[in-house]
Amino acid sequence: MKYRYVIIGAGPTGLGAARRLSELGEKSFLVLEKNSWAGGLASSFTDSKGFTWDIGGHVMFSHYDYYDKMIEDVLKGEYIEHLRESWVRILQSWVPYPFQNNIRYLPNQEKWECVRGLLPGERSEDKPNNFLEWIHSIFGKGIAKHFMEPYNYKVWATRPENMSFSWIGERVSVVDLRSVLKNILLEQDQLSWGPNNKFKFPLKGGTGAIFKNLAETVSEYIKYDTNVAVIDPQAKTVTDTKGNSYEYEHLLNTGPIDILASRWLATPSTQLINAAQALKHNSVIVAGIGLSSSKPDSRCWMYFPENDNPFYRITNFHNYSPNNTPQPGKGRALMCEVSYSNDKVIDKNNIMREVEDGLVNTAMLKEEDRKDIISRWSINVDYGYPIPCLQRDEALKVLQPALESMDIYSRGRFGGWKYEVSNMDHSVMQGVEWAERMINAQPETTYRIS
Incomplete structure (x- = not known):
């Protein structure tokens, strides 16, 4: 069967796209989902003992009015609002988050090491070439040693020297010596930094409740238990592992772009395969x-x-x-x-x-x-997470224009492979903005191809 739009994946991005297409009056589209449920990495599960679990620590906060209204619509007020309280466990004690703003909680020796690293002449003024050098230039050797280096290796499973720092944005609180000394001497905390210092959470069903409810609003367009096998950009068809074929005019992929480029494409070029292999994830x-x-x-x-x-x-x-x-x-x-x-x-x-x-x-x-x-x-x-490795931006400059020349658009946490725009709200809005681009020729603002 032929559709104007085929969407791979019923996670936040795919569902955002489906909802917006439907709102704009489009009926010729289909969402292919490999699982028997919607939600992707934002799904939730209830175990045999009755505990509900998410796939990682998702929280609801937003940069978009559309997303806020969508949450209200699909949850119908059934959520709880929280003020963030987060801490860092270090040296057998607890330091309020962000660590770099609250080092007054450290023992004196480690406190001095962190302050010394911020003193004039201690930090390099050269332009950093990687995330490790950026850490040292912004935070100094002390904060780098005690928190930034070990924590970032632990979360990314990648050495900071093999990562770019272009993704930072609002993700990391930078620090200045004046604020550090003020907080130490006045014994005051600095706790409210960041866009997620206030957040919402569904009353029932975990984060997955959002996308379960969202999927129900476009359920007639979703085909579950459907795994992609081959994409033929010449014939403009997607074939699943059961041999079913779906013809499209425009294809939105929300699965990993490296799998799309190196495994799903019927005849991927060496250039695309090499670019896909340059991408890293944990x-x-x-x-x-x-x-x-x-x-x-x-x-x-x-x-x-x-x-x-x-x-x-x-x-x-x-x-x-x-x-x-x-x-x-x-x-x-x-x-x-x-x-x-x-x-x-x-x-x-x-x-x-x-x-x-x-x-x-x-x-x-x-x-x-x-x-x-x-x-x-x-x-x-x-x-788990797309790593902003040193090769990422150059790889995406090869992959994204080549795919779009085939009427294939890749968005979402792994479809777009940009960690800096892969919060839940970002992911949903990547789908929404793609739909608006397709229907109304509006430019996308959340995910940009440079």
């Missing part, structure tokens, strides 16, 4: 530890730069909604994220034991709390 295991016991703890999430544990972040998921535990408002749901790659190898067979031990090592649990663990849930996410 993988993530999300490990959920559910406990029957409760404990007062107002924190939303915590960061872990040190090596006495395998995770880079833990979310107190029971704080996001009382319905994330089997008995609403009772018990604890500790959602832990562990990254890995060829450069950061982990023992996947023993990761749950290492996570559990890490919870004890970091004082998230006491040894005697182990007896209260009633659920151990995990999911292995092959494509």
Whole structure:
């Protein structure tokens, strides 16, 4: 069957595109989804014990009126609003996030190392060539040593010297000596930095409830359990693994662009294959530890730069909604994220034991709390985060124009491969803006091809 638009993937970007096409009166489109559910990396799952888990620590905050109105429409007010409270576990103590703004909590020796690194003449004034050099030029050697270097390696599973810094934007709070000294001497915290200092979360069903509800509004256009096998840009067809073929005029891909370019295209050029292979990503295991016991703890999430544990972040998921535990408002749901790659190898067979031990090592649990663990849930996410590696921008300059010349558009966290515009709101709006470009010739603003 022929469609004007075929969309690969019913995650945030694909659903954003589908919703907007429908709103604009378009009826000739189809969404192909490999899973039997919608949501992609923003899906949620309920385990056998009744705990709800997300694929990582998603929160709702927004840069767009359209997205805000969409959330209100699909959740119908069924959400909770939170003020962010996040901390960094370091040197057997806790420092409020952002770490670099609150080093007054450190022991004196480490506090001095961080301040010394910010003094005049201590930081390089040369233009940085990579993320590591950017860290040292902005934060100095002390903050780099104690937090920025170990934490970023832990989350990206990539050495900072192999990464660009073009993605930073509002993702990292920069710091100045005046503010650091003021906070130390006046013993005051600086906590409200960042766009997610206030966020929303669905009352029921985890983050996945957003996209489950959104998918229901365009359900007639979604074909589930459909895996892409081949895309023929000459014939303008997508063939799935069952042999079904779908003809299109314009194709939106929201799956990984490296897979699209090197595996799905019927006859990919050597140039496209090489560009696809230059892209890097990490993988993530999300490990959920559910406990029957409760404990007062107002924190939303915590960061872990040190090596006495395998995770880079833990979310107190029971704080996001009382319905994330089997008995609403009772018990604890500790959602832990562990990254890995060829450069950061982990023992996947023993990761749950290492996570559990890490919870004890970091004082998230006491040894005697182990007896209260009633659920151990995990999911292995092959494509966790697109890494802004040094080769990324040049690779995308090859891939995106070549694909668009074939009427193939690639958007979303891995479809566009730009971490700096892959929040949930960004991802949805990439789909929305693509649809508006197709129907009304409006330029896209969230995802730009340079």
